[in-house]
Amino acid sequence: xxxxxxxxxxxxxxxxxxxxxxxxMLRILDTPVLELLIAQLRQHGVTQIMxxxxxxxxxxxxxxxxxxxxxxxxxxxxxxxxEDGELVGEPIGSAGALRRIQAHSGFFDDTFLVVCGxxxxxxxxxxxxxxxxxxGAMATLxxxxxxxxxxxxxxxxxxxxxxxxxxxxxxxAPSEALSNLVNTGIYVFEPxxxxxxxxxxxxxxxxxxxxxxxxxxxxxxxxSLPMTWLDIGRREDYHRVCQQAxxxxxxxxxxxxREVAPGVHIGLNxxxxxxxxxxxxxxxxxxxxxxxxxxxxxxPTYIGPxxxxxxxxxxxxxxxxxxxxxxxxxxxxxxxxxxxxxxSSDGTVIDLTRADLPWLISDARLARSARxxxxxxFLTHMH
Amino acid sequence: MQxxxxxxPLALVIQPEAEHxxxxxxxxxxxxxxxxxxxxxxxxxxxxxLDFLDSAGxxxxxxxxxxxxxxxxxxxxxxxxxxVRTLFDLMRMHRVxxxxxxxAEALRSLAA
Numbered sequence: 001x002x003x004x005x006x007x008x009x010x011x012x013x014x015x016x017x018x019x020x021x022x023x024x025m026l027r028i029l030d031t032p033v034l035e036l037l038i039a040q041l042r043q044h045g046v047t048q049i050m051x052x053x054x055x056x057x058x059x060x061x062x063x064x065x066x067x068x069x070x071x072x073x074x075x076x077x078x079x080x081x082x083e084d085g086e087l088v089g090e091p092i093g094s095a096g097a098l099r100r101i102q103a104h105s106g107f108f109d110d111t112f113l114v115v116c117g118x119x120x121x122x123x124x125x126x127x128x129x130x131x132x133x134x135x136g137a138m139a140t141l142x143x144x145x146x147x148x149x150x151x152x153x154x155x156x157x158x159x160x161x162x163x164x165x166x167x168x169x170x171x172x173a174p175s176e177a178l179s180n181l182v183n184t185g186i187y188v189f190e191p192x193x194x195x196x197x198x199x200x201x202x203x204x205x206x207x208x209x210x211x212x213x214x215x216x217x218x219x220x221x222x223x224s225l226p227m228t229w230l231d232i233g234r235r236e237d238y239h240r241v242c243q244q245a246x247x248x249x250x251x252x253x254x255x256x257x258r259e260v261a262p263g264v265h266i267g268l269n270x271x272x273x274x275x276x277x278x279x280x281x282x283x284x285x286x287x288x289x290x291x292x293x294x295x296x297x298x299x300p301t302y303i304g305p306x307x308x309x310x311x312x313x314x315x316x317x318x319x320x321x322x323x324x325x326x327x328x329x330x331x332x333x334x335x336x337x338x339x340x341x342x343x344s345s346d347g348t349v350i351d352l353t354r355a356d357l358p359w360l361i362s363d364a365r366l367a368r369s370a371r372x373x374x375x376x377x378f379l380t381h382m383h
Numbered sequence: 384m385q386x387x388x389x390x391x392p393l394a395l396v397i398q399p400e401a402e403h404x405x406x407x408x409x410x411x412x413x414x415x416x417x418x419x420x421x422x423x424x425x426x427x428x429x430x431x432x433l434d435f436l437d438s439a440g441x442x443x444x445x446x447x448x449x450x451x452x453x454x455x456x457x458x459x460x461x462x463x464x465x466x467v468r469t470l471f472d473l474m475r476m477h478r479v480x481x482x483x484x485x486x487a488e489a490l491r492s493l494a495a
Contacts, residue, residue: 331475342473348465350473356406356438360473375438 001129002108003046004098006185007034007117008054008079008091013234016341016349022056024117025063026232028245028253029284029302032063033232034117035070036252041115042072044125050107051117052097054079054089077101093202095209098194108191114205116185120230120241122251123186128223132188135163135221139193139213142186143224148174153233154182155206157222165220168211181222184229235347239336242319246282246300255284263299286322308364317345325364329379332361339363384408384415387429393493394425394457396486399433404440412443420447424456427489431462436470448480461489 011018017026024034038049049072053060057078067074077100080089092100098114101107111129123142132140143157151174158167158178167178183206196218197209213220228251230241245253257265261274263281269288272279276293283297286305291297294311301315304322309315312328320326324339334345339362342350352361359375371379385400397419404412420426428444436444444460451458461483463471471477483489 329475331473333472335469335473342469344465344469344472346465348469350466350470354405354435354437355470357474 001044001046001112002048002110003041003050003113003115004101004108005034005037005041005049005051005115005117006094006097007060008052008089008097009118010055010089010091011118014232014238015235016351017235017238017336017338017343018055020056021059022053023232025056025059026118026238028120028241028250030256030286030305031253033120034060034064036120037115037117038064038067038070038072038074039252040121040123041113041125042070044129046113046125047072049074050077050101051075052077052079052091052101054091057087057089077104091202093204093208095197095203095205096201098205099197099199099203102191102194108189108194110191112189112191114187114189118232119185120232120250120252121184121186121227123184123227123229124225125186127225128186129188131223132221136219137188137221138190138219139210140188140221140223141165141210142184142188142227143181143222144184144227144229145180145224146182148177148180151177151180151182157181157183159222163221163223165210165214165222168206168214170207181224184231235343235349236345239319239334239343239345242302242336243300243317246284246302248282255282256286257284267305306364323364325362325366327359327361330360337361384411386415386419388419391427391490393490394427394459395419395423396427396429396490398429398431402432403435403437404433404443405435405437406439409439409443412440413446416443416447417450420450420454420456424451424454425493426451426456427459427461427486427493429462429486430460430467431464434464434466436467441470441474441476445479457493459483459489459492461486 007024009023011023014023025032053076061076064074079091128142152171156169156172156177157165160166169178196212232238244250255265257267259265264279264283266285267287270285272291277291278296280298282299283301285303288306289303290308292311295309296314298316300317302319304320306323307320308325310328313326314331316333318332319336321338324337336343340353387398389396448458460480462485
């Protein structure tokens with residue numbers, strides 16, 4: 001079977017995590033979300049995958065190449081142009097992406113999947129496709145029931161008794177929601193859907209095409225199957241999903257490294273003396289990281305490759321991304337930090353470079369400059 | 384830099400009318416705030432309008448704390464915005480400052 005993975009979004013709602021990488025390439029521990037998704041598709045017999053790309057397209061293309069290493073065939077549809085030697089993304093919408101690929105080669109010639117690239121799912125795609133055929137659907141949307149107070153974040157779908165879509169609501173107020181079934185961004189389509197895509201760009205499936213199909217009385221169905229659906233739509237989602245991954249609750253993710261103490265996994269070339277620091281699992285310390293004596297790590301916590309946790313630092317329920325240096329005086333609780341920014345679990349962003357606090361958190365690859373007299377005075381007051 | 388000043392029975396409440404205290408305005412902050420400590424021993428700093436402090440801004444607040452302490456006064460911070468609270472958590476500033484949720488709580492702590 002063929003699939004299109006949607007990966008052209010700018011990831012504005014998860015900035016600054018998406019400053020240097022597209023949202024589908026956000027890593028849950030050491031694995032990009034998109035890689036988990038491709039493994040999941042492959043498991044259900046998907047062998048040919050198109051990925052539409054725009055922002056940071058090269059990050060996706062360099063990681064997956066032609067797909068052979070991942071057991072599938074992959075090609076890309078870039079949406080944008082080059083300006084002053086830089087790629088500039090110009091996404092044309094999910095439906096626009098379909099239309100462009102079809103116009104290029106007629107790629108979609110049988111039942112196919114369209115999947116958003118920024119969620120982790122363990123949906124039984126085989127059953128979804130079987131139900132799609134059984135209903136004689138032109139399009140089938142995988143739906144998920146969410147708590148009533150969460151519907152405002154999603155596209156809500158109302159179904160009739162046969163599972164046919166009767167209405168769409170985009171991010172309704174909970175009191176006005178027609179159901180608690182939300183669109184997960186996973187669809188099964190017949191090629192006939194393509195004839196219903198308007199020519200105006202950008203054009204989205206959710207806002208332009210599905211309402212049109214419902215209005216024209218086409219066979220548009222929704223199906224809610226039991227599944228784990230971890231959507232990384234907002235900044236706070238990223239911290240939550242990493243915590244779940246460290247607790248072993250994310251399908252497809254096992255804790256990397258060797259387990260050297262209960263719940264404590266370390267990668268290659270890690271410098272740590274477990275007798276001289278305080279570590280409570282689940283904790284993963286990736287390759288070439290350094291944890292100095294006297295540091296405290298309390299799980300679920302992930303220390304990325306090459307990161308440095310200095311003596312006295314406290315890291316609890318947090319993600320320290322690759323090459324970040326966490327200084328002796330830092331207290332990281334419920335945050336994600338990449339060395340330049342700190343993101344708390346409620347979505348608050350601190351720009352550490354702007355705050356001029358290199359002794360707190362910085363990039364471990366920067367040369368360490370001697371502390372200025374002002375910094376030294378500052379630190380004296382902290383004790 | 385502008386401040387809104389409220390003389391409460393137990394303390395002078397100082398609210399900076401700025402969204403940030405950083406290298407760009409810290410000198411103005413220091414100069415404007417210093418005279419306010421002359422006749423007041425008990426200070427509550429209402430931080431609700433500040434959404435960013437850099438190291439210079441935090442340093443200036445520490446200097447305020449020192450000035451008040453040297454005169455054996457009391458210095459409280461209150462109503463931190465989420466970004467400032469997050470930064471203070473990262474920096475363990477609760478070890479340096481006595482921090483309260485809001486103005487009323489800060490004033491109550493002075494009555495105790």
